[in-house]
Amino acid sequence: MKIxxxxxxxxxxxxxxxxxxxxxxxxxxxxxxxxxxxxDHLSFTATDLEVGIQCKVPAGVIEEGVCVVPARYFSExxxxxxxxxxxxxxxxxxxxxxxxxxxxxxxKTMPADEFPQLPVVDxxxxxxIEAGKIKQMVRQTAFACSTDESRPLFTGVLCExxxxxxxxxxxxxxxxxxxxxxxxxxxxxxxxxxxxxxxLTEMARLIQNDEEFCQMNISKNLATFVIENIQIVCRLFDxxxxxxxxxxxxxxxxxxxxxxxxxxxAVERISLFSLDSSSNTIHLKIENNILRLFSQSExxxxxxxxxxxxxxxxxxxxxxxxxxxxxxxxxxxxELTIEFTGPLxxxxxxxxxxxxxxxxxxxxxx
Amino acid sequence: xxxxxxxxKLEEQHQALQEELTAxxxxxxxxxxxxxxxxxxxxxxxDEDKAxxxxxxxxxxxxxxxxxxxxxxxxxxxxxLHFGQARQGDCIFCMGFLxxx
Numbered sequence: 112m113k114i115x116x117x118x119x120x121x122x123x124x125x126x127x128x129x130x131x132x133x134x135x136x137x138x139x140x141x142x143x144x145x146x147x148x149x150x151d152h153l154s155f156t157a158t159d160l161e162v163g164i165q166c167k168v169p170a171g172v173i174e175e176g177v178c179v180v181p182a183r184y185f186s187e188x189x190x191x192x193x194x195x196x197x198x199x200x201x202x203x204x205x206x207x208x209x210x211x212x213x214x215x216x217x218x219k220t221m222p223a224d225e226f227p228q229l230p231v232v233d234x235x236x237x238x239x240i241e242a243g244k245i246k247q248m249v250r251q252t253a254f255a256c257s258t259d260e261s262r263p264l265f266t267g268v269l270c271e272x273x274x275x276x277x278x279x280x281x282x283x284x285x286x287x288x289x290x291x292x293x294x295x296x297x298x299x300x301x302x303x304x305x306x307x308x309x310x311l312t313e314m315a316r317l318i319q320n321d322e323e324f325c326q327m328n329i330s331k332n333l334a335t336f337v338i339e340n341i342q343i344v345c346r347l348f349d350x351x352x353x354x355x356x357x358x359x360x361x362x363x364x365x366x367x368x369x370x371x372x373x374x375x376x377a378v379e380r381i382s383l384f385s386l387d388s389s390s391n392t393i394h395l396k397i398e399n400n401i402l403r404l405f406s407q408s409e410x411x412x413x414x415x416x417x418x419x420x421x422x423x424x425x426x427x428x429x430x431x432x433x434x435x436x437x438x439x440x441x442x443x444x445x446e447l448t449i450e451f452t453g454p455l456x457x458x459x460x461x462x463x464x465x466x467x468x469x470x471x472x473x474x475x476x477x
Numbered sequence: 478x479x480x481x482x483x484x485x486k487l488e489e490q491h492q493a494l495q496e497e498l499t500a501x502x503x504x505x506x507x508x509x510x511x512x513x514x515x516x517x518x519x520x521x522x523x524d525e526d527k528a529x530x531x532x533x534x535x536x537x538x539x540x541x542x543x544x545x546x547x548x549x550x551x552x553x554x555x556x557x558l559h560f561g562q563a564r565q566g567d568c569i570f571c572m573g574f575l576x577x578x
Contacts, residue, residue, distance in 0.1 A: 262559070264558070282569065284569055284570060285566055285567065285568070353557070357573045357574075358569045358570060358573030457572070471569065473566070473567045473568075475567075
């Protein structure tokens with residue numbers, strides 16, 4: 112194998128597959144990246160057997176071939192290389208020579224035939240969605256997933272496809288985020304699957320051009336996502352996602368409308384007094400078109416009033432302020448509504464004039 | 478075996494089958510009558526009896542609901558996913574389940 116490539120392309124390839132490398136894996140081959148020179152590109156592949164990522168970058172291929180390099184050292188080297196044309200050449204005694212300017216580095220390689228092949232997914236369901244759309248969906252849902260690995264199902268995002276609609280739902284059992292979008296579902300089939308949130312987040316990170324399309328290929332337990340030159344293969348979670356529709360209240364006793372930024376800044380200020388408390392609680396009292404925010408701890412206390420437009424019964428409720436701040440970070444709309452059904456029932460936050468997003472958050476009992 | 482003998486044997490078999498069919502038919506009539514009788518018996522509960530039954534059902538359901546609320550208040554999940562496991566904070570699925578009941 113012998114190729115020439117720019118540092119920029121090498122760095123892009125290494126960074127794209129890095130997430131699939133598990134440095135602590137007991138199988139040394141899985142701590143490596145496979146480089147394959149073919150045609151007019153160099154492909155980078157990494158896998159930890161749970162997820163596999165492959166990225167193709169343009170390269171001048173002088174001699175086609177394959178080699179497997181230790182990910183940690185190779186990525187460190189690539190990061191520190193100068194911005195010039197780099198030559199990679201595999202020599203016969205299992206070493207790769209990295210040449211730049213008038214210098215060269217030699218790095219030991221691993222046997223390429225030991226590197227596992229990425230599974231080929233020929234799933235029953237195929238779907239194509241604009242990359243920008245899926246990026247936004249992931250942004251507005253993945254944050255609400257659980258990080259508790261003892262409940263793996265909630266570390267995933269439920270994707271439901273029904274008619275021409277795709278829905279992503281995530282929850283950590285204390286809050287729930289739901290985002291839906293219109294798609295062209297040529298297969299006219301309804302199906303659902305649960306993808307690990309960290310894979311979706313990584314996929315969203317790798318999307319560079321929002322105009323591109325993300326090709327999804329879903330089988331019973333595997334999924335492939337292809338965007339431009341990047342392919343991600345991952346295992347899906349096996350299990351039944353709880354009936355989330357049953358927990359979304361269909362009626363409310365109070366609905367208020369306010370400016371997102373105004374509310375966010377008030378919560379940020381008042382929550383400073385909850386930083387040290389274990390409950391992270393912030394109190395909300397709504398009556399007479401005024402929303403009063405209140406918080407206290409050993410540090411002191413804070414109180415703020417913001418005007419709202421509301422209709423319904425007054426409410427006195429408390430929330431974990433972190434759950435509120437999380438949703439403000441993903442809301443792009445200027446105004447939002449909050450629906451309440453009582454001090455112990457979940458509050459529902461929706462952007463005004465956009466019915467595609469919903470965030471349900473449980474109150475804190477005081 | 479001659480053809481006539483074979484025909485006679487076939488006729489005998491046919492007759493036996495017909496007799497068995499008649500017997501099964503009689504049995505079906507008897508079962509239908511018994512079913513009808515039992516249905517009538519089932520519907521013959523008085524309003525008082527029915528009210529008593531409904532009360533018992535409500536009582537059983539009520540105590541089940543109270544037990545679930547108690548279990549939840551004591552800090553355990555009652556949703557089907559994590560039933561009986563210790564919970565940290567409120568769970569939307571447990572609360573959804575309680576409000577549905």
